[in-house]
Every structure is written in C-alpha cells, then in structure tokens.
Amino acid sequence: MPITDIHTHLVFGVDDGARTLDDSIAILKAEKADGVTRIIASSHYRRNMFEPKLETYLNNFELVKQEAEKLGIELYTGCEYHANLDMVDGLRSKRHLTMANTNCVLAEFANGSEKSFIKERCYALLSNGYKPIVAHIERYQAARKDINLVRQLVDMGCYVQINSQSVIGEDGFLAKQYCKKLINEDLVHFVGSDTHDVASRHPTMGKCMEYLSNKYGEDYAEWLMINNPQELIFNRRKG
C-alpha cells in the first residue's frame, strides 16, 4: 500500500526527533515496513525550543533523502510550525517551510492553547493565502472540550490532522475515543505518524491503515491515508 506520511521528525539533528543519520535510516526502514512510500519531513520549528537553521535542515534533509531513495521512499520538505504571532512573516520571507512547497502549513499549538488563539492564528494564515493543517488536533484541550471548535476550523477552510498512534489507541483510550468521534463526524483530512524514533514514538501508519480499513472500510482508509495526502503533494492543492 503506497501510504503517505505527512507528519514526521525523521531529519536528524534539528529537533527532538532523529539525532543521527542512523536514527533517520532506522525510521525510514520502519516506515518502509509499514507500507509508506512518501514522507513529508515536518521537523519542528518552535521559538525558544527548536530553532534549527534552515540551512542545517536542508543539508540534513538531502542526506536523509538519498537514504530514502535507496529504500524507494520519496521525501519532501516541510515543517511543523508552532504557532506564533509572526508566523505569516516567517513563511512569506521563506525562513520557514510550507508542506512540500505547497500553500499548506502544518500548524501546531500548545495543548492548552485558547480556542480564540487557535482560531485567530488559523484565520491569519488563511487570510494570507496559506492553508492550515492543524497538527494532532486530538491533543488540544480546547478541541477535546468542545468539538464545535473543530467544526468551526473546518468551516473556515482548515484541514485537520490526527496522529496514527492516537487512532489505534497507543496514546490512551480518551485520545482514541476522540479520534473516533472526529472520524464519524467527517472532520479528519490527514493522518500522520508524528514519528520521532523507533522506540516509543515509532511509525504506526501500517497498523493504522489496517485499523481504519477494518472499522470504516477500505475506501475510507485509502482516501485518508493514500489519496488525500497524495493530492496534497502532487496537486499542490489550494482548495
């Protein structure tokens, strides 16, 4: 199955994901075993925590890309951008990357971010021509407390991403239940592994594909884990 994983921390030496090229290769091999053939390397950018130089990211990305190609995996650039008040400037000035050179931005929030902040930052992206993909929305207290927030974000034009570990229950029962609710309400556009290593935050896209096929049917699983992320990369989707 040619699964696409849009959320990973497999470029070494830039955040709390892979530390060495060997770590990156171990993640690539696990992704390959999971049926993943396309990956967006969405390393963190978070002020005062993860501020890698773009040049370092791009250099290390190229080394990982060569290893990915040996395994038959296509690798694309990206960033998980922790929302801040200057994020539009950071994107416009190309200091920070969008997803696979599209207008889509993987936007991360703190688990305790206020509803109003999440909505305002998404609106700022949308009104400047960017399309937010809200990263692992199942983690945010504001979304957990009130699913209306997710409905409102989707109505505004945002995409929603959830983690494969949450879907299959490796991140606890409540996260799993919440993901089920989102899926049943058709509020999910992407699943990503958010893999950081091959230990606790390991790739689980294959397991998730199997789970979704069994629970919701093969067509839904293929749409969510193969077709939709493929469209993101290839159609440079704007809508």
Ligand SMILES: [Fe+2]
């Ligand atoms: Fe992440």
